Amino acid sequence: MHHAFTLSGETLHALPSGALYWPAARLLCVSDLHLGKSERLARRGGALLPPYETRETLHRLEAEIDRTAPATVICLGDSFDDLAAVRGLEEEARLRLARLMAGRAWTWIEGNHDAGPVEIGGTHRAQMTLGPLTFRHIADKGETAEVSGHYHPKLRLKGAARPCFLLDADRLILPAFGLYTGGLSADDPALAALLHPPALAILTGPRALPVPLPVR
């Protein structure tokens, strides 16, 4: 079950998967897919991870697209682990991505990992404004009405840490949608500096659960 809230007067849904849905705009937004992470690690001579996490992430994205049937999809940066990861993407993953993109407006927002356009279709933007909301990869402290990603926020409640959305009156920060991504605790000073009370964390999991911040 999603959690509904408003940001700059717009009603938004935080989905339990970590994706954001904006019903009035029929817009789905996901952040930090990190497709191709295992290939990058393998190229760098690190642990040899099979490339299946890309399939898994695309599978979850496909499920959200099927459920919400969005007209617009925004991938909020760090969609690919690096540019080589795009080229290294398996044929199967490319086809699957192309199928998901067909018939809808698809925007890749530029992240710190995937700087530069990718040869995979869709529109490429540094940031994007729709109605009152601005979508960018890394939150800008001076801005308001902003939706961003980058930090992979997580929150520990009753012993288990889960990826979470972070929300205050001015901005929403999305959790990472990709697998194998680490995370930054919601009480980290870097995140605390961006959020002003009263702020909420919205936990992902079987259902989206709002929790006030900071958790004492």
Added chain:
Amino acid sequence: MPLPAPLTDWFAAKGWTLHPHQQAMLDRSANPATLLIAPTGGGKTLAGFLPTLAELGKTPPNGLHTLYISPLKALTADIRRNLRTPVEGASLPIRIEDRTGDTSYTQRRRQRADPPHILLTTPESLALLLSYEDAPKIFSSLQRVVIDELHALAESKRGDQLMLLLSRLESLSPGLRRIGLSATVEDPPALARYMSPTTCDILQADPGPDPDIAMLETDAPPPWSGGGGRYAMRAILDEVRRHRTTLIFHNTRAQAELFFHDLWLQNDDGLPIGIHHGSLAREQRERVEAAMAEGKLRAVVCTGSLDLGIDWGDVDLVIQVGAPKNVKRLVQRIGRANHRYNAPSKALILPANRFEVVECRAALDAVRDHTLDGEPRGPGPRDVLCQHILMTAASGPFDANDLFTEVNRTGPYAALTRPQFDACLDFCATGGYALRAYDKWQRLQEKNGRWQLRDPRSAALIRQNLGTIIDTETLKVRLKNRFGGTPLGEVEEGFASTLTPGDTFLIGGEIVRYEGLREMTVEVTRQPGRDPKVATFNGTKFATSTLLTQRILELFQQDSWPDLPTHTAQWLALQRDVSRLPQPDRLLVESFPHDGREHLCVYGFAGRNAMQTLALLVTKRMEEQGLAPLGFVATDYATLIWGLDPVTDAAPLFDLAKLREGLETWLGGNAVMKRTFRATAIIAGLIERSHQGRRKTGRQATFSSDILYDTLRKYDPDHLLLQVTREEAERGLVDFSRIEDMLARVEGRIDLIRLPRVTPLAAPLFLEPGRIPVHGTGRERMVEEAARRLMEEAGLA
């Protein structure tokens, strides 16, 4: 065949005469295979070598004649000394050398070029020798092989590997004769078939007098829970004082450490007492072994590292602290006292807690009745076969038909089918279906009908990964100083990662302070007098054997318990009063509220591992029924589960078909299965334990093996290594076979009793460490509840 005259003269001069079984071994020296079963101290090893000494005679020809294989490096050194005494005493020109991981590089090279008459080694070092191209030359003159402590080797994959190596040896040296030496075992013919399936003679030596063994009773009753037996320190010190040399056995290294520390706090007379276990640095262990051999120690606190036959001289008392879990092991430990033939061994057994009083009583009864436990062995594991195939390829090209024949004539692999063999060969060649896109796992190719390495350089990597012992990844601990520091021992990497500078822990009986990590070494300083944070060594947690649990259940059925100390007899009587005592052919399940949670106590008596698995599977079933379980704890005899709602109908929770389904689907993602897979993947050569001398840390290996495991489960569920992992899960850490046995015995006779409060038998479980949380709707409900409360408090709901 007669012994050479100088040797018989020397024996006569020493006043030695051969034991009957030693003479019998000489008489049977032409046998292709002989299994000798003799108690500790029966001159077993010498009996194994007598045919060799007879054949070598006064003028031994050059070349390797006999290979001796033992499970312990320390044992090879010990045997070399013991064997050289008569050989040198009789001035026989026989060269005896050992070859283990500790042997120097130059010595090992020389041994390959010019082997001794008798080479003493371990299965791992033999595997390495056989992986060289010159193996046929080294072994061309080999006549005999002697396997010591066969019963111990046969309990693990090391034995399976050794049997494959012997078959290889037999191809290189036709007519090879085998001798197996073993302590008392429950099923000698099965062990004989294991060593040599076609023909094997069994020779049983006189077992000697019955041991003098009793429970060590103390004034104060043992505690309700926990291990280590520290409550009985005074009584133990008294026993040490009364005897010449005492061995104090513990079941885990951590307990041995804690016990040793407390012992010294109470050792007012300053009795010389040492500690010996597998996590201590080799230098430390050698010092204790030397002091022991010189008779300088009054007692040694030890673990399984002293289980096998090293000669300790004058031990006159063995104390087993904690329930022995297994009668066979107890008998072998008792045998460490009075290492002389035909003298009774003296032993005391100390229960560490109230329940163990019952278990110790059952074990004593079993020893008195001469019943031994043992589980029938399954077929040889295929991960070991994969390693053997790779090892064979490292030594040179091979013909698949020949190798199959060779494998098939071993005991453990006698039932292996050709398709199973081919699947292993395919795995070695390609990595299996889901992994065939990776060059890394494309290792063998067929050329002109013979299989060989695709890249000859990979032989080095295969050699580095030989062996079937999978250690928990450990880090060395050293005292911090300018010169590198004294090595103290090892701790598990997982434990080391929880340390922050300033933390204290126990190692080698001292309290040390963690200073930092330097190049995979834990640096510490001495810190006497602080309360330690205990090191979690890889504590071998044995599961109590089927035989023992069965005897405990039978003991429960007595009307009264005159054989048990009063405190324990009263405890059992109280349980019978307020609830019931568990019965052999029924399953007792108690349900009661306590501390705001509902509890379910299942008395399955299936051993720790199976009870843990049962808890995992039953909580899964409870989850499906909306009973919101929150966690559980398991011991050898029971499982305690707590949750939000009470169980009102127990039968559906124990539906075998449903439990098995849970094992396939849900337990598949469990950490225990991943650990099992990791060991299998290392043995089969899918992942490496070391890479070109660069050590891969345990966490890295675990990380990539976990991901490989998840990947294979998803995309190649029939992958060979997953099949092997599932087979292991039936026994070992998952031990599902014992759950099946238990449910078959119970046949649906499940008694669910609802009680108002905790029962006497369940009470100790609340003090048991190792509580495991269940992540499901129960926890989800608590997280939701916590989130809702926080929102309300913040005025946001």
